[in-house]
Structure formats: C-alpha cells, structure tokens
Amino acid sequence: MTEKLDPALPMNGVQIRGFAGVSRMMLASEMDVLVNSGITPLYNDGGLPTIYRLVTSDIDEGKIWQEGTTRFIADYTLETVQNTLRDRYKRTKNVIRILDSIRTTVKSTLETLEGLEIIENFDASTLTVVKDPSDLYGALIDYEFDVVTPLYTITINQHMKL
Numbered sequence: 001m002t003e004k005l006d007p008a009l010p011m012n013g014v015q016i017r018g019f020a021g022v023s024r025m026m027l028a029s030e031m032d033v034l035v036n037s038g039i040t041p042l043y044n045d046g047g048l049p050t051i052y053r054l055v056t057s058d059i060d061e062g063k064i065w066q067e068g069t070t071r072f073i074a075d076y077t078l079e080t081v082q083n084t085l086r087d088r089y090k091r092t093k094n095v096i097r098i099l100d101s102i103r104t105t106v107k108s109t110l111e112t113l114e115g116l117e118i119i120e121n122f123d124a125s126t127l128t129v130v131k132d133p134s135d136l137y138g139a140l141i142d143y144e145f146d147v148v149t150p151l152y153t154i155t156i157n158q159h160m161k162l
Contacts, residue, residue, distance in 0.1 A: 007072040008118045010149065011054035015045060022049040040068070073147045074156050077110070077119055081141075084109045085162055094137050102162065103129040106141060114145070120153075121146040132161060 022044045026034075031041040031052045041052040054068030088105055092098045106129065110122045122145040132138030139162045147154050 006116075006118070007076040008069070008116075008147075010069050011051050011072075013045075013050060014054075015048040015050045016042070017048065019049055020047075067149055067151065069149050070147050070154060073118060074158070077113055077145065077156075078158050078160065080113060081106055081109050081158075082160060085141075089162065094131055094139060099129050099131065099139060102139060102141070103127060106143060110143060110145060119145040120148050121155075126157075135161075138162065 022042050026041060026043065034041040035053050035055050038055055040054050042049040043052055056068055056071050084105060085102065089102060107124050107127055113119045114122045126144040128142045130140050132140050141160050141162060142157065144155055144157045147156055
C-alpha cells in the first residue's frame with residue numbers, strides 16, 4: 001500500500017500509490033476533527049493521496065492506541081515473537097530447560113527489534129516465561145517495551161501463551 005516497510009516509521013505524510021480520487025481540499029482543523037474521531041484523513045500532494053495522520057478507530061482505550069504507529073509496532077512485535085517461537089518450538093516438552101531456552105529466544109528477538117529501533121527500552125527483567133498452570137504443555141510469556149512516537153512514549157506489556 002505504501003512505500004514504508006518499517007512499522008516504527010511514522011506514516012504521516014506518506015503517499016499512497018495505486019489509488020486516486022482525492023480532490024477535496026480540507027483545512028487542517030477539519031482534518032484534526034477527523035483524526036480525533038478515528039478517521040485517517042488524506043490530502044492531495046503532487047497528484048497522489050497522502051496520509052495526513054494515521055489513526056485507528058480504537059478510541060475506547062484512549063488516544064495512545066488511536067495512533068496508528070503505536071498499533072503497528074505492538075502488532076509487529078507480537079507477531080515477530082510468535083513467529084520466532086513457532087519456528088523453533090513446534091513440539092517441545094514443558095521442562096525448565098525448554099522454558100529457559102524460550103526465554104533466551106524471546107530476549108534475543110526483542111533485543112534485535114530494539115537494535116533496529118522498532119521498540120525501545122526493553123528491560124530483560126520484565127521478561128517472564130512460566131508453565132501455564134491450566135495447561136500441562138503450555139507456557140505463559142510476558143514482557144514490556146516502550147514505543148516512542150512523535151507525540152509520546154508508551155510502555156506496552158505483551159502477554160502470550162505458547
């Protein structure tokens with residue numbers, strides 16, 4: 001859809017290729033009203049539709065989750081960790097050695113994402129991998145990291161079951 005592949009890059013000002021038809025000119029105040037309502041306004045820049053500010057329609061959880069970049073980073077991080085774990089731990093026993101290995105894998109994955117500046121301030125002391133008390137073969141994984149956008153920094157706590 002766009003030329004940006006890095007989820008941490010803000011989408012504001014990104015041109016959308018393969019789509020046309022934006023002709024109405026809006027005032028910045030009109031576009032801000034749309035943003036506050038969970039609608040991503042577009043404007044015409046050199047004949048191409050361009051994102052004014054990417055937002056989601058998620059306004060129930062507050063303005064932080066309405067920012068599209070925050071959602072992209074959180075989803076991308078969760079998907080990256082899940083895919084890495086699925087690739088490495090297809091059929092394993094739920095023993096301490098494996099739980100420690102899972103913890104090391106998650107830590108390495110998050111440190112890689114931090115090195116790529118997709119997430120920030122990952123603290124390995126927030127990473128826990130424990131046996132799932134309700135599933136003999138399951139593990140529960142929790143960790144925290146920060147997402148930094150042009151507007152704010154938010155700490156995200158992700159939880160998953162393997």
